[in-house]
Amino acid sequence: MSKAGQEPIRRRRRLHGMMFRLPLMITCEAFEDFILAYLEGDLNARQTFVFELHLKLCRECRDYLDAYRKALELAKACGSDEAAVLQKVPEDLVAAVLAARDC
Amino acid sequence: MGCGLEADGKSSIGTTIDDDAVITLKAGEPRSTERFVRLHVGWMLAVATRIVRDPHHAEDAVQNAFANIFDKIDEFGGRSALKTWMHRIVVNESLMLLRKIKRTDTVSIDDLQPEFDANGCRFEDHWAAPNTPEALLLQSDMRAQVMGQIDLLPDTYRIILVLRDIEELTTREVAEALEISEANVKVRLHRARAALKRLLEPLVKGQGL
CATH class of the missing domain: 1.10.1740.10 (RNA polymerase sigma factor, region 2, helix turn helix motif)
Known part of the structure; x- marks a missing residue:
């Protein structure tokens, strides 16, 4: 990106840096520490308000949380895919289990 | 019977x-x-x-x-x-x-964590039109690709992601199974998810791995 193109981004970051010091505001770094608790429903009402206020004002954190959720959803769907369970019973393993049982 | x-x-x-x-x-x-x-x-x-x-x-x-x-x-x-x-x-x-298996083919978890500037503001690219997980799941090799990325995580992090998010154990059950504190499970889980988000970004953005 050109120097001129980066200027609005720098300006927004400076503005965010100042804004996030105001009462009831947190930085993106502090926001990061609350993500897991927020998704698990472990934040109290005030913490949830502060978290969601930051989310409303910060596009970077909105994009980040959206991608975080999508990656998690994908991992859950792929990892627990029932199709992954073997359709064909592994005969060697069944035989080994039963042989050990008979010992 | x-x-x-x-x-x-x-x-x-x-x-x-x-x-x-x-x-x-x-x-x-x-x-x-x-x-x-x-x-x-x-x-x-x-x-x-x-x-x-x-x-x-x-x-x-x-x-x-x-x-x-x-x-x-x-x-x-x-x-x-x-x-x-x-x-x-x-x-x-x-x-x-x-616990008996030693692995070296993993990525550094620290390199995959989010980055912030001196003001605590996040560096994050804007995702214009990311693929939805539903659309991605229709691709035939998606499961193998995603599981391949999960496998890149160091075992101390990967195992917590697998137990919590895929096997659906509770935080307490994971803590008991791994003999670590619940707080430690939560810290590692979030770092594992953050790293996985970075690893899966190319897929979600439709760029392929």
Whole structure:
């Protein structure tokens, strides 16, 4: 990106840096520490308000949380895919289990 | 009567599937035992493979798990479903094997964490039109690609992601299985998810890996 193109981004970051010091505001770094608790429903009402206020004002954190959720959803769907369970019973393993049982 | 396994959870004489399975295992009747093993070996192997990654180690874990199930069936008190009890056993056997496996083919978890400037503001590219997980799941090799990325995580992080998000254990159950604190589970889980988000970004953005 050109120097001129980066200027609005720098300006927004400076503005965010100042804004996030105001009462009831947190930085993106502090926001990061609350993500897991927020998704698990472990934040109290005030913490949830502060978290969601930051989310409303910060596009970077909105994009980040959206991608975080999508990656998690994908991992859950792929990892627990029932199709992954073997359709064909592994005969060697069944035989080994039963042989050990008979010992 | 055999295993008496019916879809509605009740057998022909009104006992539950779990009751019948426990009776079968305690009696040690060979044909019923074989039916029991065949019924459960597939999902148990899938669980073990997700944890230890290696198919041979996964088979060892399943074999050890069945040996444990046969030995401890008298201790099954019915406080949970039989499958839940068996799931815990195969997870524990897999974790015991995993502790003996040394891996070097992993990524650095620190390199995949989010970055912030001096003001604590996040560096994050804007995602114009990311693919939805639903759309991605329609791609035939998506599962292998995603699992391949999860496998890149160091085991101390990967295993927590697998146990919590895929095997759906609670934080407390993961903490007990790994003998670490619940706070430690939460910290590692978030770092694992953040790293996975970075690893899966190319997929979600439609760029391929």
